[in-house]
Amino acid sequence: ETGVTQSPTHLIKTRGQQVTLRCSSQSGHNTVSWYQQALGQGPQFIFQYYREEENGRGNFPPRFSGLQFPNYSSELNVNALELDDSALYLCASSHNNEQFFGPGTRLTVL
Amino acid sequence: AQSVTQLDSQVPVFEEAPVELRCNYSSSVSVYLFWYVQYPNQGLQLLLKYLSGSTLVKGINGFEAEFNKSQTSFHLRKPSVHISDTAEYFCAVFSGNTGKLIFGQGTTLQVKP
Numbered sequence: 001e002t003g004v005t006q007s008p009t010h011l012i013k014t015r016g017q018q019v020t021l022r023c024s025s026q027s028g029h030n031t032v033s034w035y036q037q038a039l040g041q042g043p044q045f046i047f048q049y050y051r052e053e054e055n056g057r058g059n060f061p062p063r064f065s066g067l068q069f070p071n072y073s074s075e076l077n078v079n080a081l082e083l084d085d086s087a088l089y090l091c092a093s094s095h096n097n098e099q100f101f102g103p104g105t106r107l108t109v110l
Numbered sequence: 111a112q113s114v115t116q117l118d119s120q121v122p123v124f125e126e127a128p129v130e131l132r133c134n135y136s137s138s139v140s141v142y143l144f145w146y147v148q149y150p151n152q153g154l155q156l157l158l159k160y161l162s163g164s165t166l167v168k169g170i171n172g173f174e175a176e177f178n179k180s181q182t183s184f185h186l187r188k189p190s191v192h193i194s195d196t197a198e199y200f201c202a203v204f205s206g207n208t209g210k211l212i213f214g215q216g217t218t219l220q221v222k223p
Contacts (some may be wrong), residue, residue, distance in 0.1 A: 033210060042114075042200055042213030043154070056208040090153055092211075097142050097161060097204055099211055101154040 004102035006091050012108045013081050021076040021105045023091030031055070031094040032074040034066060037104070038087045049074055081109045112137045112203050116214035124222050125193055131186040131217045133201030142204035143184045144211065145175055149197045157199075160184065171195070196221045 005024045013019050025032050031050045035043035045058035049068035063079040072093070078085055086109045092099035117132040135141060142161050146154040158169025165177040175186045184201060198218055202211040 031209065035211075040216075042202075042215050043211070045208075045210040045212070048209050050209075056210060058210065092154075094209070097206075098144075098156070098159060099204075100156075101146075103153040106151075 004091060004093050004100050006089075006102040006105050008105060009103065010106045010108075012110060014110050015081055015083060017081050018077065018079045019081060019107060021078075021089050021091075021107070023074045023076070023093075023102060025072045025074065025091075025093030026095070026100050029093035029095050029100070030072050032068055032072065033092045033094065033099060034074070034076045035090040035092065036060070036087045037090060038084075043090055046076070078107075083109050085109050112139075112141075112205050112212050114201050114203050114212055114214040116199075116201055116217050118217050119215065120218045120220065122220045122222060123191055126190050128189050129187065129191050129195075129219065131199050131201075131219065133184045133186065133214060135182055135184060135201070135203045137182075137203060139206070142206070143175075143177060144202045144204065145169065145173070145184075145186050146200045146202060146213075147171075147197050148200065148216075154200065157186070191219070191221045193221050193223060195219055 033048040034046040037043040047057040048055045052068045065077045068074045088104045090104045091102045115134045144159045145157040160177045168174045201214045
């Protein structure tokens with residue numbers, strides 16, 4: 001069984017640019033959640049997708065948006081990047097109230 | 111609103127000594143509780159979870175935790191730590207209403223030889 005995968009592993013962008021992060025969920029999992037983990041902090045919930053629809057959102061501005069595809073893979077898009085967006089972005093797919101995390105994408109905004 | 115407090119930001123301990131990482135939560139509804147471990151430059155790995163049933167939960171790598179409803183705690187314990195246990199540990203509560211995990215700030219476990 002393939003676990004949750006994310007791409008890319010690392011990314012460097014400059015302020016004002018846009019970025020797309022990708023996540024492939026674990027086989028059979030139809031729910032995907034995204035989290036932002038700033039350095040030295042616990043992960044913070046961004047949003048969740050269930051069967052291609054947004055199913056809950058944390059306290060993040062609209063420039064954070066997402067998509068889920070029919071195969072349950074997902075994208076996180078961030079527009080107008082700010083320095084504070086530098087963080088580890090984690091994707092998790094869900095089954096039976098348990099979330100399985102991918103390795104994360106490390107985004108650095110300069 | 112649900113929240114999680116990890117009471118220690120860093121816990122230094124010598125190899126083969128016992129360790130306890132403390133976690134308190136607040137919730138007005140039934141809770142599902144989790145402990146995750148994060149090794150440097152990696153994602154989160156589930157150590158153990160409490161969904162229902164026995165309040166003593168055993169997880170991977172010799173870790174266990176006890177759910178205490180009256181004290182709203184879910185402390186993580188290991189009787190004898192190894193150098194390889196050095197990592198960041200996160201306690202989390204699952205919010206059934208929103209489908210999200212709410213994490214504590216994390217505890218850095220530093221195992222010394």
